[in-house]
Amino acid sequence: MGVYYARTMNVDVFPDLTAPTVTILTEAHGMESEEVEKLVTYQLETALNGSPNVRRIRSSSAAGISIVWVEFEWGTDIYRARQVVSERIPMVRENLPEGIGAPTMAPISSIMGEIMLLGVTSDSLSAMELRTLSDWTIRPRIKAIGGIANVVVIGGDYKQYQVFANPEKMKHYNVSLTELVEHVREANKNAPGGVINQYGNQYIIKGSGRAYALEDLQEAVLKQVNGQTIKIKDVATVQIGAADKIGDGSLNAKPAVILTISKQPDVNTLELTDRLDEAIADLEKTLPKGVNIKSHIFRQSDFIDASISNLNQTLLEGAFFVMIILFIFLMNWRTTLISLLAIPISLLVSIIILKWLGYTINTMSLGGMAIAIGALVDDAIIDVENVYKRLRENIKKPKAERQSTITVVRDASVEIRSSIIIATLIIIVSFIPLFFLSGMEGRLLKPLGIAFVTSVLTSLIVAVTVTPILCSYLLDNEKLLNKQAEGTRVERWLQKHYGNLLERATNIPKTIIGTTVIAFIISLVVLTQLGRSFLPEFNEGSLVISVVGPPGMSLEESNKTGKLIETILLDLPK
Structure with a gap:
């Protein structure tokens, strides 16, 4: 179920954590970074200051190029934002020195939209031929795929x-x-x-x-x-x-051309990755002999698949342990089945509501579902256990005093209904603060909260509707009820030993209270040692290593250092 819906809904690693941003690129050949900053970047920033809904403006100036990022307020329509920027650019273009390229807006994308890296290598073509092949054959074919925002080519000789x-x-x-x-x-x-x-x-x-x-x-x-x-x-x-280089690319310590592929917003990452794989397979049939395309350097879909796999694993593990515990205590496969049905129904409804509200399936929404799995069967278990208990009590009565199965099920379900509603609302209330967060934190955690709350609420609805109906059909078995009228062997053993333990505890109230206070103090000490990071560490199965060199470091020296690091990493045992 999880994989099917993930393939049909918009799937991402995270919710889009970047405010609507418009990127402006300006080429300034022959200029040093200080000149670019003064003559180009500053003028663009000045013209864009004061634009409607602009949150902040950032820039980067280097030899020959100026990059300006205009961030708008959360919720601003990206096309309206681009319209605002496009109206301001002509004001700057007239004042730029001769020889400066016209400022242009980059395609609509974000740092979260980088879905794949391709490495193009060859044993037969030169670095220039490989770059030309990438620029004029591979890049146009990939950009022709619907949903691709931009393809940036790095490395080789231009x-x-x-x-x-x-x-x-x-x-x-x-x-x-x-x-x-x-x-x-x-x-x-x-x-x-x-x-x-x-x-x-x-x-x-x-x-x-x-x-x-x-x-x-x-x-x-x-x-x-x-x-x-x-x-x-x-x-x-x-x-x-x-041409003179300002960057280079390598793969496994060997020269290569790297293509960075970004997607458009609101495009299904998994479906787009499938189309990319098909296009790459077609390209490989037409490329010169000896040219190889490596598409597994970085794939955002791998992280998504891992998240879906983790959810499936959590679902299976949760269902397995619930099944074992229920079966041990109730010794009845029917009660186990009724309780377990709450999990898939609740998750299915949660996914439908996420789609209805316009949210995507991502690591955070999947995480909300994974967290909720442990609570999804609580209401159903309480309802099933009480119904089963009342049915066993009813079967012990003389036939003349017995009530109908439907009456017993209804009364037993109503008896604990207020309890499960209050317990569920308490759990939900603990997640309400997530919906009041703003900025990046809000956009990151709201999908988690929505997934969790909708799943738990659905489990409550299932417990008060579907569960009693299933109990009336599946637990109306006189032979089974007579067999377990006095409770299961585990229940009888627990009741006997718990009674003895409770009697001993009531005889030493000061010791019990003192031990509790000491345990509470110890827990406070331990609490101060716990981590306080905003997010837990994610294990994507990959590492990003950044190396910073001294200012003025040449490209040749950077390549030498980079290849040395790659060689060291490749020598590590896998």
Whole structure:
């Protein structure tokens, strides 16, 4: 049941713990981080300050790029938030220095939306060929899948057409650097030329100047001097090379291209992961020989499956122990079955209510159900035990004084109804404070509280409706009731020894009270030693290790350190 509904509902690791956030990216090639901060980031922050429902603005400036995060108040519609930002960006664009790229909004996603990492490796392709394959073949195929917000490619060598000017040749041909840069730029453009109407046909005219090979740039004309044509190849060397890197990627201490895949909000993670696996399988059929795609570096679906598995395990373990305890005390498989039915019915209703309220199935909502499992059978057990007790008492009476089974069941159920209602409400009240939490804590714990409260409330409804009806059908067995009229062997043994224990305890009241007080004081001491973390540690089966180097550390040195750490980790016994 848990797995089926998890596959049909929106499933996540956690509730979305990030406030609605709009990310603005601005490229500033050739600028140092201080210039980017002063000329780009500061202007964007100033323009966005005071926008409606903005909670806070954060930014990060590095050489060549500015990133600004605009966080809105919880509950703000993300599309309205993006509209607010899009209205402010043009105010900044006019004031940016020449050569700065236009500020653009990143796709709608969040840090909780990172669902998969892909590692692309090859023994036959170079780092540049592998990066080109990832950029132009793998990335477009993945982005075409419905529900994908963004795919970021890291690592490899980014292919670049490079023009290396020769100062001596430029001086010889009297070509300035400005002329060379301008003509290289112009040599990679198509020019429209209008149309020609001839003989009833219309012909489109254009100048095809787009460079698709090194020869296209090499043969581009710079100028003519005394009838001699000066081309780019005469004053510069044109070649294909790797662009400057600001980051790199590796897999198992070997160079690799890493693709980070993020999903759109409100998309079922498990279903999207299945579609990704299908797309990757299709891609592998068309990739060059020797290219491998590793899709199990990080998968958010693995954590979700583990959470569902834990819930199933908790459900089975809880049902097993309930069954054993009930059977030991009542020695009746029918009472055990009636009590256990409260678990699946309560969980099913809880999942339906979560979906109806618009919540997703995540670790916290699954955790609420797992916590509730122990309490789901309480009401049913109390009701079943009292009904069974009254039926056994009724069967011992003379036939003329016996009441009908339905009457005994009704009276027995009504007898303890107020008790189970009050007990259930006390449990629920202890979870009410969760619904008054705000911010991240509220969004994190409210699904847990809703799952728990709805499950326990449903178990109460089951105990006062379904359980008595099942008792009237399944426990109306005169032979069985006569056999256990005096109680089971365990009951008789407990009653005998508990009576003796209670009699001894009442004879030494001061000792009992003193022992209780001492135990209470010890418990207070132990309480001060307990953990106070907001969340318990989660064992996802993976570790995230971050290494911080000194400021100014080169990329080569970072790679060297990273590969050394990977090698050490790979040498650890599995």
